Amino acid sequence: MKYAEIPNKKDPNPTDNNKEKTSPQSPNNGSWLWGIIAAVVFLLLINNFLAPAITERAMVQTDYGTFISKVEQDSVKQVVIANNQIIYTTDSCTYRTGSVDDPNLVDRLLAAGSPNKDGKIEFVKKIENQRSPIIDFLMWWILPGLIFWLLFRFMSSRMGRSASEGGGLGFGNFMSFGQSGAKVYADTDIKTRFADVAGQDEAKASLQEMVDFLHNPQKYTALGAKLPKGALLVGPPGTGKTLIARAVAGEANVPFFSMSGSEFVQMFVGMGAAKVRDLFSEASKKAPCIIFIDEIDAIGKSREGSFSNNDEREQTLNQLLTEMDGFEGDKGVIILAATNRPDSLDKALLRPGRFDRRIQMELPDLEGRKAIIQVHLNHVKHSDIDLDVVGRATAGSSGADLANIVNEAALRAVRQGKDAITTADLEESVETVMAGEQRKNAVISPAEKRIIAYHEVGHAMVAAAQTQSAPVHKITIIPRTSGALGYTMQVDEGEHYLYSRQELLNKIATLTGGRVAEEIICNTCTTGASNDIEQATNLARAMVTRYGMSDRYGMMALESQGNRYLDSGSRLACSDNTATDIDNEVRSIIAQAKDKAAAFITERMDQMHAVAEYLLEKETITGDEFMAILNNGQPAIQA
Ligand code: ADP
Ligand code: MG
Numbered sequence: 001m002k003y004a005e006i007p008n009k010k011d012p013n014p015t016d017n018n019k020e021k022t023s024p025q026s027p028n029n030g031s032w033l034w035g036i037i038a039a040v041v042f043l044l045l046i047n048n049f050l051a052p053a054i055t056e057r058a059m060v061q062t063d064y065g066t067f068i069s070k071v072e073q074d075s076v077k078q079v080v081i082a083n084n085q086i087i088y089t090t091d092s093c094t095y096r097t098g099s100v101d102d103p104n105l106v107d108r109l110l111a112a113g114s115p116n117k118d119g120k121i122e123f124v125k126k127i128e129n130q131r132s133p134i135i136d137f138l139m140w141w142i143l144p145g146l147i148f149w150l151l152f153r154f155m156s157s158r159m160g161r162s163a164s165e166g167g168g169l170g171f172g173n174f175m176s177f178g179q180s181g182a183k184v185y186a187d188t189d190i191k192t193r194f195a196d197v198a199g200q201d202e203a204k205a206s207l208q209e210m211v212d213f214l215h216n217p218q219k220y221t222a223l224g225a226k227l228p229k230g231a232l233l234v235g236p237p238g239t240g241k242t243l244i245a246r247a248v249a250g251e252a253n254v255p256f257f258s259m260s261g262s263e264f265v266q267m268f269v270g271m272g273a274a275k276v277r278d279l280f281s282e283a284s285k286k287a288p289c290i291i292f293i294d295e296i297d298a299i300g301k302s303r304e305g306s307f308s309n310n311d312e313r314e315q316t317l318n319q320l321l322t323e324m325d326g327f328e329g330d331k332g333v334i335i336l337a338a339t340n341r342p343d344s345l346d347k348a349l350l351r352p353g354r355f356d357r358r359i360q361m362e363l364p365d366l367e368g369r370k371a372i373i374q375v376h377l378n379h380v381k382h383s384d385i386d387l388d389v390v391g392r393a394t395a396g397s398s399g400a401d402l403a404n405i406v407n408e409a410a411l412r413a414v415r416q417g418k419d420a421i422t423t424a425d426l427e428e429s430v431e432t433v434m435a436g437e438q439r440k441n442a443v444i445s446p447a448e449k450r451i452i453a454y455h456e457v458g459h460a461m462v463a464a465a466q467t468q469s470a471p472v473h474k475i476t477i478i479p480r481t482s483g484a485l486g487y488t489m490q491v492d493e494g495e496h497y498l499y500s501r502q503e504l505l506n507k508i509a510t511l512t513g514g515r516v517a518e519e520i521i522c523n524t525c526t527t528g529a530s531n532d533i534e535q536a537t538n539l540a541r542a543m544v545t546r547y548g549m550s551d552r553y554g555m556m557a558l559e560s561q562g563n564r565y566l567d568s569g570s571r572l573a574c575s576d577n578t579a580t581d582i583d584n585e586v587r588s589i590i591a592q593a594k595d596k597a598a599a600f601i602t603e604r605m606d607q608m609h610a611v612a613e614y615l616l617e618k619e620t621i622t623g624d625e626f627m628a629i630l631n632n633g634q635p636a637i638q639a
């Protein structure tokens, strides 16, 4: 399984001399700094406060009178006069006493004679401030500074961590806004190749030219040809845009600078622009190379028409535009960007000289899906796989879905103790991805089970009764974790690009088949049809408003669609009267389809009962078994 496409984050050998090592934020640096600071503070405290306090405590305290009398008795040898105390030593001991404003003290001391020291008392006035000026300076200026600096650093690093993933805002960047502190580093050894991207041949062909240019630019410059500076990869999510961008770098064997658009949008105005500048200046040092901006719509959103103007985003976009203009085309820096909302991009980004080449990545067709499944199967152990079956069952899936399906199949095979994936594993995992896991131990009453069975057979019967309808592939009444209590799978023979009006009407009829069977056979109607109803309504509405298939409005567009890659809703573009009319039209389309379905089912009552009985017993039946019962009342395969 290959999910190696998460770029950079844990890259073991980033080339850009890895800022992390030199930054003050690195955890090693931090801890020894803390250690030294703690030691200095400790020593200063001992020297200045603790040590004097301890020695003072050891002295005997006396009153001033005692001191004077001792002086007069000549028993004092040494006197130290401090600001607020006097320390004196006799033969036996050191004493201290509070100092008194005594102008005669010096005379007394001079007058008194000590027997040992030529009749003199040694006396000094203590210079109170004993600490060296250096220590003082440290204490009053450096230490508070250090404490503030550490506090600030601590707080800003926390802010940075929460503001941008990966901790972009260190202290250093906080002070100098010029540097973004973004860890701009390139992936130099990308293993992804075009061979890892299945299908998407047009995209590959277009990008192959860029690879070629990066290999030998002379070929192009000799002729005076300029290559596009940038290409914009456009397509629905999961179609391999990120993958193919990495493949370009891998094929060209050049450094790959990758950043997501959202990484540029920062808490502070100007940070994003700084990041863009950093990115481009790093890249130009490493040319030839590729800059890849994923999800560029995060910064490249159209500036007009948005009420809340986002200064930060706008500045970032402007910086990007400027940087792209400042680039010489022959430098060998190619800028790729990916988005799934091209309609919202700023026009300035798309003008020639910037992302002038647009590479469309569409959802894969049958052949594409088969190729993608094959690419992912290459990474897992598998037996002989019928790619066609799996490919047809996955219509509408993106490359990412298919990668997920293969992975699910592998997990399933492991759970079941198999040593290779089979076609059945893949088919089951298609259903798992679409409808969730089987809930084998869900308890459903026989009465409900019967309704579910007839509902599903109703769908299948209507589908089978119509000629232009996809064949039934499978009917199951095993509940799934998604909440589905059963479903009927139809799989088209080949690839479908167009749907005719008749096919759409058939689809709607098939969707109503479930409810019709409930009503006719079980004399009830249940909530189980809600999804069918929703789908049928959407189809009928689209027929009227978007496909121009109603008699009344013909080819008039009544809805404008939002983003076509993201299934965003569409807006009605008509008057209120027309909207009411549309509703009527939709209702009548569905009602007609339902009548048709009811006719099919009443005609085939015997077959309905036979299939439902068989389904209740087996819980899952294949399309072949289903057709066999329809044709001669007996399933061909007795499982
Ligand atoms: P996008 O960026 O378009 O949303 P990605 O490039 O991230 O999609 O694709 C996600 C994953 O889907 C890829 O890592 C890959 O495993 C798989 N995938 C998508 N398209 C293809 C393809 N054409 N061939 C092989 N794998 C694909
Ligand atoms: Mg992507």
Ligand code: ZN
Binding pocket: 455, 459, 514, 515, 528, 529, 532
């Ligand atoms: Zn249904």
